[in-house]
Amino acid sequence: MSTNEPSTVKEKTIDNSALNIFIKQLNEKVTNSENIEAVKESLDEVINFPHQIKFNNMGLILTWIGAILFGCGYVYFKFQQYRPQFDTPDFVILGICFVTFLTALGFISSRKEKIKKLSTLFRNETLKHLYRLEDCDKSFLAEADNKYADFQRGNHSRAVEWGKDIDFNSPTGLLRASIIHHHYVDKRVETYTDSKGKTKTRTVYDHYHREGVIFPPINKTNCLVISTIRTSNRWGDSYMPASKEFERLFYVQADSEFTAAKFLEPSVVIACEEAAKQIDKLTIEFAQDGSLLINQNNANLLNPAMDFDITEPEKFKHELLNDTSLYTVNRIFGFVSQIIQHTAPSHKLNKE
Numbered sequence: 001m002s003t004n005e006p007s008t009v010k011e012k013t014i015d016n017s018a019l020n021i022f023i024k025q026l027n028e029k030v031t032n033s034e035n036i037e038a039v040k041e042s043l044d045e046v047i048n049f050p051h052q053i054k055f056n057n058m059g060l061i062l063t064w065i066g067a068i069l070f071g072c073g074y075v076y077f078k079f080q081q082y083r084p085q086f087d088t089p090d091f092v093i094l095g096i097c098f099v100t101f102l103t104a105l106g107f108i109s110s111r112k113e114k115i116k117k118l119s120t121l122f123r124n125e126t127l128k129h130l131y132r133l134e135d136c137d138k139s140f141l142a143e144a145d146n147k148y149a150d151f152q153r154g155n156h157s158r159a160v161e162w163g164k165d166i167d168f169n170s171p172t173g174l175l176r177a178s179i180i181h182h183h184y185v186d187k188r189v190e191t192y193t194d195s196k197g198k199t200k201t202r203t204v205y206d207h208y209h210r211e212g213v214i215f216p217p218i219n220k221t222n223c224l225v226i227s228t229i230r231t232s233n234r235w236g237d238s239y240m241p242a243s244k245e246f247e248r249l250f251y252v253q254a255d256s257e258f259t260a261a262k263f264l265e266p267s268v269v270i271a272c273e274e275a276a277k278q279i280d281k282l283t284i285e286f287a288q289d290g291s292l293l294i295n296q297n298n299a300n301l302l303n304p305a306m307d308f309d310i311t312e313p314e315k316f317k318h319e320l321l322n323d324t325s326l327y328t329v330n331r332i333f334g335f336v337s338q339i340i341q342h343t344a345p346s347h348k349l350n351k352e
Contacts, residue, residue, distance in 0.1 A: 014056040036129035046313040055111040064104040071097035119309040136163030149234040150283045154184025212295030219343040222290045223255035227283040275335040
């Protein structure tokens with residue numbers, strides 16, 4: 001007589017010592033990886049690791065709780081005496097409890113940070129290879145600082161702090177674009193009332209961060225700013241197409257009405273309106289040399305939130321390689337692709 005026994009998948013165990021060694025090996029292997037295949041290989045090693053990618057903190061948690069309970073119990077015991085008095089030995093005992101509490105908490109936090117840093121390392125190395133991310137030249141950043149009206153925000157200070165060159169597969173071929181981080185500070189004086197009811201003033205510094213993408217010239221447009229928030233007045237003329245929705249969303253300035261009207265054909269107006277609904281505080285700016293800046297308020301373009309981390313390696317690998325999470329960057333790329341399709345001379349000729 002035969003019996004069919006259900007097959008069971010053996011759950012992986014937790015081994016803190018083995019995991020510590022494995023994390024160290026992964027950090028050394030993945031840091032400055034040469035290609036995406038090296039990252040994939042390391043991800044497969046994580047998937048096949050015989051233990052869970054998590055630490056067993058039960059001993060530390062019990063130590064943490066024990067230190068709290070013992071310390072509270074000791075204080076309670078002292079206050080039950082007729083004349084409670086804390087001497088040097090009492091403070092030593094309470095100090096040991098406090099140090100034990102902090103040590104256990106520190107070890108737990110350190111272990112969580114190891115997992116977080118490893119997940120971030122895998123994400124950064126994956127994005128580096130998928131998009132060929134490289135640091136921008138300092139001269140490029142210095143030039144960009146003064147080229148665009150949108151970068152002139154901040155009455156106290158302003159700077160394009162960093163940039164990363166990135167691949168952009170446009171309808172006309174592969175282009176190298178640049179993701180940039182702009183930090184500006186507004187200084188203001190505010191009036192307040194102190195605890196004694198006196199009116200005083202103080203200086204406040206408001207810090208703001210915007211990130212965007214700079215593209216090389218994609219058409220013949222230049223000297224044009226279209227923004228959902230006001231920018232410094234760089235070009236003298238304003239213009240508004242015959243769309244109430246566009247008028248509600250955007251401010252427009254250009255070196256001439258002809259420049260703005262030529263770019264803002266009906267299909268482009270619709271694309272801009274849709275982009276403004278998806279991209280926060282959108283600015284579309286063509287500089288004098290024709291380069292294009294798409295700037296917005298999401299200051300984590302290259303550090304997107306992810307649904308999974310290294311503790312769920314199979315799902316993490318799938319998200320990294322198939323559902324790449326540069327969500328806002330890809331929206332910007334999609335919008336610029338639409339602009340190219342509607343305005344690039346070579347594309348227009350192909351369509352005709």
